[in-house]
Amino acid sequence: MKTYQGLYKHNGVIIPIKLCNNGKELSVEIEGRLFVGSEFTDLTYHGDLFDLDSSIFTLTDDGYSALCYCQIELFIPQVLSVENGNNKIVDLCLCTTIGAFDFEKSTITEEAIVLSLSLNEETYIGKGDTIEVAFDQLTMRLPKGETFVNCYGCLYGDYSVYGNSAFGTMLCFKHVKSEYQAVRGKDEYMDLCEDYSDKLEVVQEIHCCESFVMRGCGGAYR
Structure with missing residues (x-):
C-alpha cells in the first residue's frame, strides 16, 4: 500500500488529503468521508449521502455517487532514469480535474490530467485527457536521456x-x-x-x- 500527500479542491475549498493506492484501488478520506474507486473519476462515496456538506462535495447523480466538479492534486514518488545510468527518486505532481456531471449524457463534462516535474530549477509539464497523453508530453520535454522507470x-x-x-x-x-x-x-x-x-x-x-x-x-x- 502506497500513500500520497495531496490536496482536494472544490469551489474554492482546499483540503489536505492522503490518498492510498494498493495498485488496483484508490481510497481517500476527505473530512472524515471515505471515497474508493479504481480511478479518479469513480471515487465513490461510502456512507450516508445525507451527511455530506454540499459546499465541500459534489457527487455524480447516476446512482454511483462519485466525486465530481473538483480537482485532486497528488505528489507521487517515481523513479527517474538519468543519462549517466543512475536512478533517482523524484516527486511527480499529478493534478486531475473532474468536471461537473451531465445528467442527460450520464457522464462528466471534463476529465483532464496534468503532470509536472521540477528538476534543476526547471519545471516540465505534460497534460491531456489521459495519463498516457500527459506522460507522452512530459517525457518528450525532459532532458535528453531521462525517462521514467x-x-x-x-x-x-x-x-x-x-x-x-x-x-x-x-x-x-x-x-x-x-x-x-x-x-x-x-x-x-x-x-x-x-x-x-x-x-x-x-x-x-x-x-x-x-x-x-x-x-x-x-x-x-x-
Missing part, C-alpha cells in the same frame, strides 16, 4: 486497441515477453491480446516491478 516507461506496458480510460487501464505483457516482442502490426497485436488474455495484467501507469525493461522505441502497439 514505471509501467508507462516499460517495454511490456501497452493498451487495448479499443481505447483506455484516463488512468490505470494499462495492459502488462511481462508473462508473454517473447510473443509480445514478436508482434508486427495491429492485427497480430489483437490476436495476441485474445490468445493470451488470461496471462495479461491490468496495471497502473505509475506502478513498477522487477520485470521493468526500458521501452525506447519498441512496443507492439503504442
Whole structure:
C-alpha cells in the first residue's frame, strides 16, 4: 500500500488529503468521508449521502455517487532514469480535474490530467485527457536521456486497441515477453491480446516491478 500527500479542491475549498493506492484501488478520506474507486473519476462515496456538506462535495447523480466538479492534486514518488545510468527518486505532481456531471449524457463534462516535474530549477509539464497523453508530453520535454522507470516507461506496458480510460487501464505483457516482442502490426497485436488474455495484467501507469525493461522505441502497439 502506497500513500500520497495531496490536496482536494472544490469551489474554492482546499483540503489536505492522503490518498492510498494498493495498485488496483484508490481510497481517500476527505473530512472524515471515505471515497474508493479504481480511478479518479469513480471515487465513490461510502456512507450516508445525507451527511455530506454540499459546499465541500459534489457527487455524480447516476446512482454511483462519485466525486465530481473538483480537482485532486497528488505528489507521487517515481523513479527517474538519468543519462549517466543512475536512478533517482523524484516527486511527480499529478493534478486531475473532474468536471461537473451531465445528467442527460450520464457522464462528466471534463476529465483532464496534468503532470509536472521540477528538476534543476526547471519545471516540465505534460497534460491531456489521459495519463498516457500527459506522460507522452512530459517525457518528450525532459532532458535528453531521462525517462521514467514505471509501467508507462516499460517495454511490456501497452493498451487495448479499443481505447483506455484516463488512468490505470494499462495492459502488462511481462508473462508473454517473447510473443509480445514478436508482434508486427495491429492485427497480430489483437490476436495476441485474445490468445493470451488470461496471462495479461491490468496495471497502473505509475506502478513498477522487477520485470521493468526500458521501452525506447519498441512496443507492439503504442
